[in-house]
Amino acid sequence: MKRIMSLLAVPVVMLVLLTACGGDKKPAQQGPPPPTAVAVTEASQGNAAYYDEYPATVTPLNQVEIYPQVSGYITGVFFTEGQVVTKGQKLYEIDQQQYQANYDEAVANVNVALANLNRAQKDADRYQTLAKQDAIARQVVDNAEATLESAKMQVAAARANVARVSTSLKYSTIKAPLTGTIGISQVKLGGAVSPGQTLLNTISADDPIAVDISVDETEISRFVRLQNRKVSDSTFVFVLPDGTPYEASGRIGIIDRAVDPQTGTLKVRLFFNNRQKMLKSGMNGNVRVLNSESGRRLLIPYKAVTEQMSEYFVYVVGDSSKVSQRKVALGNRIGPNVVVRDGLREGEKIVTEGIQKLREGAVVKVVPDSASVAKAAATAPAATSQTR
Structure with missing residues (x-):
């Protein structure tokens, strides 16, 4: 019995000793973190200096599409594509043989009508003299005067026909309606054209040139103030499609008359010098507008x-x-x-x-x-x- 008690006491004594040895230790404390x-x-x-950006499209200030006003075959092209042409310069010629023949015939008809008028005038004068002497019936005089009036109307009709066919003859030669850059011809020599249907070419005036942007209706007062400045400086910068700023600064030329009710935007047209012809109609880019808070x-x-x-x-x-x-x-x-x-x-x-x-x-x-x-x-x- 004593031996059993002695064996049970050993673990208890060891537990007491271990507890005593660890009694003075305190839990680990975390120090302040390093800076x-x-x-x-x-x-x-x-x-x-910062800018507001607006999508923009280059558009010519004046552009004309050229259509023929008479039909026929192209017999002459008198310009170099892509070059500047001047107002009144000859561009195309349509086969003139038919129109020249019609003109010559109309002139001949005028001469015939004038001859008939001259004869009718003499007859009327002669019969008027005889009538004063009661040497001719009144009916003959009246017929002569009617013939004279008819001859005058025939002359007028013949001259009107000359004007009509001469217009067609004139339209067979197509001239530039304005000074500008002409595009690539849509027809070649020998091509058949019809009035109002066949597009021949397009001419656009491109110096200065316009750049259109759309601004929100809340910004209208801002752009009106900028338009009234009438100064070309760094306020408006056009950014080319490759991201390069265009060398010339712009100015506001036109503010549209009305806001688009569907989008709530207003079109503003800027004018840029284009002496180097770098800006082309239809080109897309961005316009940077200097912010007033710069x-x-x-x-x-x-x-x-x-x-x-x-x-x-x-x-x-x-x-x-x-x-x-x-x-x-x-x-x-x-x-x-x-x-x-x-x-x-x-x-x-x-x-x-x-x-x-x-x-x-x-x-x-x-x-x-x-x-x-x-x-x-x-x-x-x-x-x-x-x-x-």
């Missing part, structure tokens, strides 16, 4: 901004290297930067790198650049523990 490495920059004033503005890098629930924030470095989250009101983006309308003061330091690891009141360590931030994050020691 977070960040890169910072100062909010500073800068030249904030000038000296507070700028910060856009990468310093975080968005939460459609609101924008930055981390500002304050006293004791602690950061605080600040709500800001933003303006337009200008390259890598953004305009700050409210929420920051010039000279305040904001975090640009290492934002992901920050929280309100965190202590930071300023390093030179993003590479230093990444290096510091990779080598940061784990939180230390202390035992007592």
Whole structure:
């Protein structure tokens, strides 16, 4: 019995001893986290010239499609495609044989009618003299006068026919209706054309040239003010399809008379010089309009901004290297930067790198650049523990 009690007492004594040995230890305590490495920059004033962009289409100020006014075959082409032609310059000729023959016949008919008129006039004069002497019946005189009037009408009709056929003859030669650039001919020598149906070519006046944009009805007052300035400067810049700004600045030439009720937009036509012929009708691009808020503005890098629930924030470095989250009101983006309308003061330091690891009141360590931030994050020691 004593032996059994002795064996049971051994584990109890060991448990008491182990408890006594560990009684003075305290749980591990987490030390303060090390400062977070960040890169910072100062909010500073800068030249904030920024533009509003509008889709645009190039259109000529004057353009004419050339159609024939008589039918026939093309017998002559008298221009070089793609070159500038002057008003009145001969462009095409339609076979004139038929129209020339009709004209010659009409002129001959005028001469016949004039001869008949001359004979009728003499007969009427002769009969009038005899009538005064009561040497001829009155009926003969009346018939002579009627014949004279008929001869006069025949002359008038013959001359009208000359005018008609001469017009057709004139229309067989097609001339340029304005000075401008002529396109590629739609017909070749020997081609048959019909009046009002066969498009021969198109001429457009392209210096100056127009660029059309559509603006929202809420911006009408702004563009009316810009039109009244009557100045060609950097306010309007046309961006070519390849993204290159066009060398010449534009000005507002025409503001359309009415707003489109379906889209709520108004067409605005800008005028640009086009001496080098770089702008072509139908070309698409964008028009940049200088924003009225351009000038000296507070700028910060856009990468310093975080968005939460459609609101924008930055981390500002304050006293004791602690950061605080600040709500800001933003303006337009200008390259890598953004305009700050409210929420920051010039000279305040904001975090640009290492934002992901920050929280309100965190202590930071300023390093030179993003590479230093990444290096510091990779080598940061784990939180230390202390035992007592």
